[in-house]
Amino acid sequence: MDGMGVEEEEDDCPELVPIQPGHPTEQIPVTIITGYLGAGKTTLLNYILTEQHNKRIAVILNEFGEGSALEKSLAVSQGGELYEEWLELRNGCLCCSVKDNGLKAIENLMEKKGKFDYILLETTGLADPGAVASIFWVDAELGSDVYLDGIVTVIDAKFGLQQLTEEKSDGLINEAARQIALADLTIINKVDLVNEEELKQVRDVIRSINGLVKILETQRSRVDLSQVLDLHSFDDKAGVHLEERLRLVKPTKPHLDKSILTVTFEVAGDLSEDALNVFIQDLLWEKMFKNKEGQPMTVIRLKGIVSFAGKAHQVMLQGVHELYELNETPQLWEENQRINRLIFIGRNLDKDVLQEQFVSTLVQGAERN
Numbered sequence: 431m432d433g434m435g436v437e438e439e440e441d442d443c444p445e446l447v448p449i450q451p452g453h454p455t456e457q458i459p460v461t462i463i464t465g466y467l468g469a470g471k472t473t474l475l476n477y478i479l480t481e482q483h484n485k486r487i488a489v490i491l492n493e494f495g496e497g498s499a500l501e502k503s504l505a506v507s508q509g510g511e512l513y514e515e516w517l518e519l520r521n522g523c524l525c526c527s528v529k530d531n532g533l534k535a536i537e538n539l540m541e542k543k544g545k546f547d548y549i550l551l552e553t554t555g556l557a558d559p560g561a562v563a564s565i566f567w568v569d570a571e572l573g574s575d576v577y578l579d580g581i582v583t584v585i586d587a588k589f590g591l592q593q594l595t596e597e598k599s600d601g602l603i604n605e606a607a608r609q610i611a612l613a614d615l616t617i618i619n620k621v622d623l624v625n626e627e628e629l630k631q632v633r634d635v636i637r638s639i640n641g642l643v644k645i646l647e648t649q650r651s652r653v654d655l656s657q658v659l660d661l662h663s664f665d666d667k668a669g670v671h672l673e674e675r676l677r678l679v680k681p682t683k684p685h686l687d688k689s690i691l692t693v694t695f696e697v698a699g700d701l702s703e704d705a706l707n708v709f710i711q712d713l714l715w716e717k718m719f720k721n722k723e724g725q726p727m728t729v730i731r732l733k734g735i736v737s738f739a740g741k742a743h744q745v746m747l748q749g750v751h752e753l754y755e756l757n758e759t760p761q762l763w764e765e766n767q768r769i770n771r772l773i774f775i776g777r778n779l780d781k782d783v784l785q786e787q788f789v790s791t792l793v794q795g796a797e798r799n
């Protein structure tokens with residue numbers, strides 16, 4: 431990983447001033463920036479830190495790149511502070527580099543409420559962003575200060591394909607593929623290093639994993655910030671458009687036998703909330719459903735719009751690994767046909783089996799009522 435680059439380059443050098451405690455504000459969005467080793471995460475964050483954009487963004491840079499396991503274990507065993515001082519940059523950004531997964535740094539940052547409107551959190555290249563994302567759901571204290579806006583995955587145009595198609599021993603999930611499965615936005619970076627045909631192959635593999643994700647292409651991670659921030663991937667604001675977006679999602683075809691892919695189906699009618707919970711828990715927690723080859727299905731990301739009997743509003747379903755939540759959206763069904771549209775991204779998924787299980791759980795739910 432690169433250093434911040436702000437100390438080495440005189441021209442870009444932002445003025446560093448100590449931060450005064452700010453005023454409390456409302457919940458702050460957090461975007462998780464993930465991506466395989468060397469894809470361009472730090473380049474993206476440095477770009478945001480030095481560009482003029484009139485936004486007050488707090489950036490948490492992860493200090494660990496390749497081969498840093500030793501350094502990390504030293505930092506942890508010393509038991510000292512795992513983050514450094516927060517610095518205020520000339521363009522209004524705040525910055526700090528961390529030696530853990532960044533959550534402590536967010537807690538520390540909250541003492542400076544009012545000084546920033548947005549948090550970008552970089553994870554290490556091999557991290558499972560789902561584990562970090564889950565903490566925003568389960569940590570009530572953190573959840574009252576911040577909310578997860580989206581997961582952005584940076585992909586190396588040159589080496590991404592190789593990283594994504596690498597088969598892991600012991601049937602483990604390929605980390606680079608998992609990062610795409612969880613992404614709300616992917617950025618294919620280093621487009622200068624590939625030709626159009628190679629770029630298309632990367633695009634196709636991303637699409638084969640995640641049928642819902644938006645794809646941007648960049649050089650030196652120079653993106654239009656408005657396309658990266660405020661995605662509202664997990665909240666009601668997205669729910670308003672989610673039904674339409676989900677309707678456009680196409681199932682994907684695997685690029686490898688064991689690869690992660692997207693399946694989607696739609697079933698008309700109303701559900702009982704209890705029956706839906708049974709279906710989801712059997713799938714995510716009990717891992718009861720198997721594909722036709724007898725392999726258990728693993729869901730990494732789950733999204734949906736569902737219709738509950740007696741509820742006028744559409745309900746949004748969001749799941750990351752084993753955690754899920756159901757939230758009413760502001761959108762009313764009104765005269766629209768009530769439907770349940772679900773999207774699953776994961777491994778060993780079989781649409782027919784999932785849909786059959788979904789329908790049978792719901793029928794049983796209706797019989798119980």
Ligand SMILES: Nc1nc2c(ncn2[C@@H]2O[C@H](COP(=O)(O)OP(=O)(O)OP(=O)(O)O)[C@@H](O)[C@H]2O)c(=O)[nH]1
Nearest residue numbers: 431432467468469470471472473495555620649650
């Ligand atoms: N040719 C080319 N090189 C790039 C581009 N973007 C970034 N790089 C270089 O790629 C290398 C890795 O970039 P980083 O931003 O450090 O990647 P990272 O994802 O933070 O890496 P880790 O922290 O190790 O996971 C650096 O040497 C960058 O200068 C690009 O668009 N084109």
